[in-house]
Amino acid sequence: QVQLQESGPGLVKPSETLSLSCTVSGGSISGYYWSWIRQPPGKGLEWIGYIYDSGSTNYNPSLKSRVTISVDMSKNQFSLKLSSVTAADTAVYYCARDGGVAGRLEGYFDYWGQGTLVTVSS
Amino acid sequence: SYVLTQPPSVSVAPGKTASITCEGNNIGSKSVHWYQQQPGQAPVLVISYDRDRPSGVPERFAGSNSWNTATLTISRVEAGDEADYYCQVWHSSSDHYVFGTGTKVTVL
Numbered sequence: 001q002v003q004l005q006e007s008g009p010g011l012v013k014p015s016e017t018l019s020l021s022c023t024v025s026g027g028s029i030s031g032y033y034w035s036w037i038r039q040p041p042g043k044g045l046e047w048i049g050y051i052y053d054s055g056s057t058n059y060n061p062s063l064k065s066r067v068t069i070s071v072d073m074s075k076n077q078f079s080l081k082l083s084s085v086t087a088a089d090t091a092v093y094y095c096a097r098d099g100g101v102a103g104r105l106e107g108y109f110d111y112w113g114q115g116t117l118v119t120v121s122s
Numbered sequence: 123s124y125v126l127t128q129p130p131s132v133s134v135a136p137g138k139t140a141s142i143t144c145e146g147n148n149i150g151s152k153s154v155h156w157y158q159q160q161p162g163q164a165p166v167l168v169i170s171y172d173r174d175r176p177s178g179v180p181e182r183f184a185g186s187n188s189w190n191t192a193t194l195t196i197s198r199v200e201a202g203d204e205a206d207y208y209c210q211v212w213h214s215s216s217d218h219y220v221f222g223t224g225t226k227v228t229v230l
Contacts, residue, residue: 035219037219045157045165046221047220061216107211109219112164114164
């Protein structure tokens with residue numbers, strides 16, 4: 001059974017960079033598309049971006065200038081960096097896997113991490 | 123950007139049927155996926171490709187998609203169905219995932 005686990009600081013100061021990692025267990029990170037998704041308290045889901053195991057990425061235009069997603073195949077892990085954060089970036093951050101296999105992108109998420117709350121505050 | 127609009131809330135009595143709509147421009151030409159999110163938990167896929175139920179999802183959950191509206195229908199609603207529901211599509215023209223605004227289902 002594939003499991004995803006987010007990790008990283010729960011508190012980030014304004015203007016600094018938010019950094020999170022997602023560790024994948026029970027399966028390989030290779031051959032799949034991996035995404036970050038966030039949910040501000042009491043609000044809806046927002047897709048942040050994805051990465052494929054080759055390192056190719058695609059980001060939500062609303063965040064593109066501040067987002068970097070990277071992958072570390074040796075650790076079966078991928079990461080999110082969001083720069084110049086403000087209070088509006090306070091949210092639960094989820095990592096998730098696209099349902100496609102063998103490099104095919106299916107367009108939905110079949111596995112999610114439990115989520116981690118990141119608060120932006122001084 | 124592509125926008126998916128859902129009603130903020132739907133109320134339904136136990137045993138009755140709840141219908142949750144998801145409106146988007148020509149959404150009938152896309153595959154729609156639905157997620158259930160219980161309070162404090164991660165979303166869970168309940169419908170993929172408009173109408174396919176993943177293993178373990180009750181037959182009470184059904185989906186449809188046509189023209190500008192996709193619909194998630196929950197039959198014989200139970201108290202445990204009380205949750206937030208999100209529709210989602212893959213917007214191929216921009217290679218982006220797009221989520222709907224979300225609907226809170228309340229079981230009366």
